[in-house]
Amino acid sequence: MTMTGRTWAAAFGLTLMTAACGASDTDEGGEAAPIKRESVPQNDFTPAEIEATIDRLVAEINENSIQPMQLTVLMKSLAGYFAPIATGANRAMGELGAAGRVTGNVLGPTDASAEHMKAMADQTRQIEQVVTDGAEGLAITPFGEGNVDAIDAAVAKGIPVVTLDVDLTTSKRSIYVGINNTSAGTTAGETLLPMLPRPPGTVILHGTEDPTWADGVNRTQAAQGVLVNAGYDVLVQPIDYLHEAEDVEALKAVIEAADPPVVGLIGVFSVSYRCAMAADAAGLSDLPVVAFDFEPQTVGYMRQGRIKATHVQRQYYAGYLGPYIVYGIKTIGLDATREILARQLVDGTRFDLGVDVVPAEKVDDFTAFLDSIGADQ
Incomplete structure (x- = not known):
């Protein structure tokens, strides 16, 4: 060939x-x-x-x-x-x-x-x-x-x-x-919801609004819809895959400028562990963070209790x-x-x-499952 x-x-x-x-x-x-x-x-x-x-x-x-x-x-x-x-x-x-x-x-x-x-x-x-x-x-x-x-x-x-x-x-x-990206986004929003205080409050959503990326937009909008319908202000911060430092800094700036104050963060793509990085950089390490995928950095933050749950494809x-x-x-x-x-x-x-849906306390169980089918990530 x-x-x-x-x-x-x-x-x-x-x-x-x-x-x-x-x-x-x-x-x-x-x-x-x-x-x-x-x-x-x-x-x-x-x-x-x-x-x-x-x-x-x-x-x-x-x-x-x-x-x-x-x-x-x-x-x-x-x-x-x-x-x-x-x-x-x-x-x-x-x-x-x-x-x-x-x-x-x-x-x-x-x-x-x-x-x-x-x-x-x-x-x-x-x-x-x-x-x-x-x-x-x-x-x-x-x-x-x-x-x-x-x-x-x-x-x-x-x-x-x-x-x-x-x-x-x-x-x-x-x-x-x-x-199904719409269902996945909905599930992610529903995972974060019970971790939040009652409205009002702002949720930062690390996602995309790029119209050329339909799957990404569908996942983002579905998560956003769950949180908006529950009474929260939702700020979508567009993801910057290639430039981590700039991405984290942009998230931090949005957190610090948000009115009403931020009560939680959610990321719907593989680098959503950056939400925890940005919250820590803003001095708000108690904010609940929900992530997506099972990157090593995400797992690390889950073991620290900083990311409360993730959603793994x-x-x-x-x-x-x-x-x-x-x-x-x-x-x-x-x-x-x-x-x-x-x-x-x-x-x-x-x-x-x-x-x-993998809560932080189940990260070892999920890792064992991936090992059992030879699907380490």
């Missing part, structure tokens, strides 16, 4: 070259070997409903004779936030490969430092390349709208495409797997579901696949993974 742009690699070196239909994969009647899922330890954070949905999908696939498929998972990155997605995708590809159903691999850049537009262009070329190389199904964590034409071209060739983590509603992708399950849904579309059809996924589908096309 010709790689373009940045250096790309198979996730964790687990390139799957399983024979599509070997003698050991079928019985004399031509039926496929059953898919055997790796067991998931039961834990307070195990998503029982999602696990049950996956079991139903696998059971239905197992009822069908083998249909070999070349499937590729394209990742934004193999590291950091995206590492659990790659872990889940590799596990699913391994299970499908062991049953003689899928060949392919999980690919992503080893260097994720490229500027966004260049990274998106590189990924577009990678989509085109894997299609040229014979991919019959594709799961992808896309960069954005610049990927739409390549995805639509793949779909036009009869290749089912499932988007993971970031949706592209303007594309012809079959299904999106990730969080289920990246592992996004990666794990991707190959199974793509293969399900091939073997049992899109409508049948959607019917099985219906309990978690929004608008018939978006699989809502939900979020784990």
Whole structure:
């Protein structure tokens, strides 16, 4: 395969070259070997409903004779936030490969430092390349709208495409797997609410109002709506991902200038631990802070009691579901696949993974859960 742009690699070196239909994969009647899922330890954070949905999908696939498929998972990155997605995708590809159903691999850049537009262009070329190389199904964590034409071209060739983590509603992708950002933002707002004194008061929301980032705006506005409806003034401080010192200083300035005074802070993206940094810098270390995602800095502040709770996306399950849904579309059809996924589908096309609400006193339990599924972040 010709790689373009940045250096790309198979996730964790687990390139799957399983024979599509070997003698050991079928019985004399031509039926496929059953898919055997790796067991998931039961834990307070195990998503029982999602696990049950996956079991139903696998059971239905197992009822069908083998249909070999070349499937590729394209990742934004193999590291950091995206590492659990790659872990889940590799596990699913391994299970499908062991049953003689899928060949392919999980690919992503080893260097994720490229500027966004260049990274998106590189990924577009990678989509085109894997299609040229014979991919019959594709799961992808896309960069954005610049990927739409390549995805639509793949779909036009009869290749089912499932988007993971970031949706592209303007594309012809079959299904999106990730969080419903409106629901996630609502949940975050509801988590902070009981920690606040009664109104009046100001809540600082570390979010975005960038109209080109629909998912981010939806999450921000949903959290804002919960707090405004409860009677609080909400000031949205736009996030500055790349410049931490400036971001914290801007948050501190807003805290100090707020009228009525600030009674709490909420961040709805991965660097929301900066809310705690800003409150401390303003000399208000008693303000309740609610965060998003499970960055090491967030965990550190949770252990100190400075961040009261965080909301963690289920990246592992996004990666794990991707190959199974793509293969399900091939073997049992899109409508049948959607019917099985219906309990978690929004608008018939978006699989809502939900979020784990992790209070500070449960941080060790949640860490143990992530360890148990190999989804360290």
